Amino acid sequence: MPWILGTQLHPDVGPLARAPSGSRVLLIEAHDFARRKSYHHDKLAIMFSGMRHFRDELEDAGYDVVYLKAPTFSDALAEYFERYPDDELIQMRSPSYNSAMRFDELVEDVGGQYRSVENELFVGTTTAFDEWANNSDTDPFRHETFYRWMRGKSGVLMNDGDPVGGEWNYDDENRDFPPDDWESPPVYDPEHDELTTETMSWVESTFDTWGDTDSLIWPVTREQALEKLHHFISERIPSFGPYQDAMRREDWAMSHALLGSSINLGLLHPVEVIQEIETAYHNRDDIPLNSVEGVIRQMLGWREFMRHVYRHTMPELGSANQLDAQHDLPSAYWSGETNMACLGETVDDVKQRGYSHHIQRLMVLANFATLWGADPSELNEWFNATYVDAYHWVTTPNVVEMGQYGEGVFATKPYVSSANYIDKMSDYCGECEYYKTKDTGDGACPFNALYWDFLDRNEETLRSNHRMGLMYSHVDNKREDGEMENIRERVSDLREMERAGTL
Ligand SMILES: Cc1cc2nc3c(=O)[nH]c(=O)nc-3n(C[C@H](O)[C@H](O)[C@H](O)COP(=O)(O)OP(=O)(O)OC[C@H]3O[C@@H](n4cnc5c(N)ncnc54)[C@H](O)[C@@H]3O)c2cc1C
Ligand code: SF4
Structure with a gap:
């Protein structure tokens, strides 16, 4: 009998797709996990509402749905097997390490x-990746190597064995900041029932x-998620590429896809997303190649890559x-109260x-936490x-790794920067109470x-990392000029300000 997790809400995938209408299907709404820490309201709302809608859709399609609400998975499983002792539950393996290990034991x-x-x-499948990784003479944990392999294998954005446009990657065209009069495209806002x-x-x-x-x-249903995808393709994708790395005040969405939560809940399959985007690129002439390659690199490359890195490096990662890094995460991450x-x-x-x-996520939140020395597991x-869109397999x-350089599995250096980068890629600094060009002092x-x-x-x-050489030559200069003393003093003041709630 298919057992569908709350992150697997797709009707045409896995054991459910192979179970004929009329089959018994199990969904468990466990609640205690959400009492153990304070989750974002919207994260819990989309997960529980998504499951409840999926239950109703499966019932309408003629399935015999057993929908159990219980404090824990364990309680629900005990109830299920009391009712149906001869059933065998078949489940698509959770990509998150603990749940994948735990379900076996619980049953x-x-x-x-x-x-x-x-x-x-x-x-892709785990077997295909593992075979390639074992037999490949290049490093499978270099994203660019993996991405090219995925493009070649899937044929996505390929032309007779070559990448469309002649280049694999157009990232250097994706770092513009929009002009003042640019208005970001509208955001699809689903009507909820x-x-x-x-x-x-x-x-x-x-x-x-x-x-x-x-x-x-x-979105909480597949229908809404498909509408969000179509809206992204029709309205937003042309400007996705050039402004992918820019940050603007009061412009939370820019031209991003906003599809992560729907894909990670299973409302959308990444293959259908990639195919629809590629088809639109071939059928329309207003979508630049750097936009379409940019978004496909995220979904076909980074998302898949992260899943395999996680599989291969847990539990250590x-x-x-x-x-x-042992410091506590600054309280501003929870309160939002800061002058920065x-x-x-x-x-x-x-x-x-x-x-x-x-x-x-990368250059403000993870960057600041890394510079602060916050414990990676707390972040x-x-x-x-x-x-x-957060689950352990994708956040870790x-x-x-990427945000805090925890292990060095695929990150070749920490992604850290001073105010320089933030000022170049955003309009935050102009409105800030701090001076972006000052290193020390009030x-x-x-x-x-x-x-x-x-x-x-x-x-x-x-220091021995050759990609950090230039940075350490600046550190040497600061030491020679006697600036390090003032820098340490400023850092100690900042830590004091954080404790006092005035950072
Ligand atoms: C510190 C940090 C934390 C992150 N936490 C999460 C997380 O909890 N969940 C999550 O899905 N992604 C996470 N990401 C990756 C990425 O930032 C988000 O997937 C993306 O911002 C989601 O927004 P979007 O749908 O508008 O995506 P877009 O930026 O428009 O990208 C399109 C899609 O590509 C996929 N994607 C892009 N980059 C990644 C990536 N690095 N890893 C996995 N998928 C990717 C997502 O499915 C995303 O929907 C994190 C990145 C960093 C640096
Ligand atoms: S000056 Fe810029 S980088 Fe520094 S805290 Fe303010 S907004 Fe952030």
Whole structure:
């Protein structure tokens, strides 16, 4: 009997797709996990409402749905096998390490039968990746190598064995900042039904949630998710490429796809998303190649890559901390209260919708946490709780490895920067109470002193990295000029300000 997880809400995939109408299907709505920490309201709302809608759709399609609400999976499984002792549950393997390990045990504990099979909600299979990784003479944990292999294997954006346009990657065309008069395209805002509004109120009154509770911009059904995809393709994709790395005040969505939560819930299959985008590119002449390649690189490349990196490096990656970062995450990540415009605005975005786009995640939130020396697993927990698209399999490689250089599996150096980068790619600094060009003294941008202090305190690990050579020549100059003393003093003031709530 198919057992469908809340992240597998697709009717045409896996054991469910092969079970004829009339078959019994199990869905379990477990609640205790949401009591253990404060999740974003919208994250819980889309998961529970998504499951409830999927239950109704399966019933309409003639399935015999067993929908159990229980404190834990264990309680629900005990109830299920009491009712149907002879059933064998078949489930697509969860991509997250703990749940994949746990389900086997839980079913065994209640004396039931269970089998997990390949998760078909990805583009490639684990077997194909593992065969390629074992037989390949290049490093499978270099994203660009993996991405080219995926393009070649899938034929996506390929022309007679060559990449369309002659280049594999147009990233260098994707770093513009929009002119002042550019208006970002409209965002698709689904109309929610009573089931969703009731679920939203129930989530609000049942759990101690974080973030705004009044509106919900995210799809909860496949129909809404498809509409969001079509809206992205018709309205937003042409400007996705050039402004992919830009950040603007009061422009939370820019031209991003906003599809992560729907793909990660299983409402959309990544293959159908990629195919529709590629077809639109071939049929229309207003979609530039750097936009279409940019978004396909994220879905066919990065998303798949992260899944395999995670599979191959867990459980170690979960607690990796090669820079021995031990500080607590600044309280502004939860409160949003800070004088730093970039951090405050980004946390406000996350509070409102459980979302911020990639560069805010990487170059504001993860960058600041890394410079601060925050423990990677605490930041991982924070992302996991606060984002609508967050699950352990996808946050861990993104946050611990890409964001915080936890292990060095695929990141060749930490993604850290001073205010310089943020100022170049955003309009935050102009409205900030801190001075972007000052390193030390009152009012100096916290990113600057923390950046030099980060390089100084991690010298043993980072200086020998040839990609950090230029940075360390600047550190040497600062030491010669006697500036490091002032930088350390500023960092100590910043830590004091954080404790006092005045950062
Ligand atoms: C610190 C940090 C934390 C992140 N946390 C998450 C997370 O919890 N969940 C999540 O799905 N992604 C995460 N990402 C990756 C990426 O930022 C989001 O997938 C993306 O911002 C989602 O927004 P979007 O749908 O508008 O995507 P777009 O930027 O428009 O990209 C399109 C799609 O590509 C996929 N994608 C792009 N980059 C990645 C990536 N690095 N890893 C996996 N998929 C990717 C997503 O499915 C996304 O919907 C994180 C990245 C960083 C640096
Ligand atoms: S000055 Fe510093 S803190 Fe302020 S917005 Fe710019 S980078 Fe962020």
